[in-house]
Amino acid sequence: MGEETLLQKGPSPTxxxxxxxxxxxxxxxxxxx
Known part of the structure; x- marks a missing residue:
């Protein structure tokens, strides 16, 4: 859940x-x- 939200938002998800x-x-x- 947390990782998915991080991947969805932010300029550099990696x-x-x-x-x-x-x-x-x-x-x-x-x-x-």
Whole structure:
């Protein structure tokens, strides 16, 4: 849901998408640790 909204709006959706992926990766890593 969040990623879709980021892709729909913004001048450079790829930047927003990669940023969201990085945030999700950090969250998943924090959960493992």
């Amino acid at each position: 930047k927003h998408f990669t940023a969201a992926l990085k945030k999700a990766a950090k969250k998943s890593m924090a959960r493992r640790l």
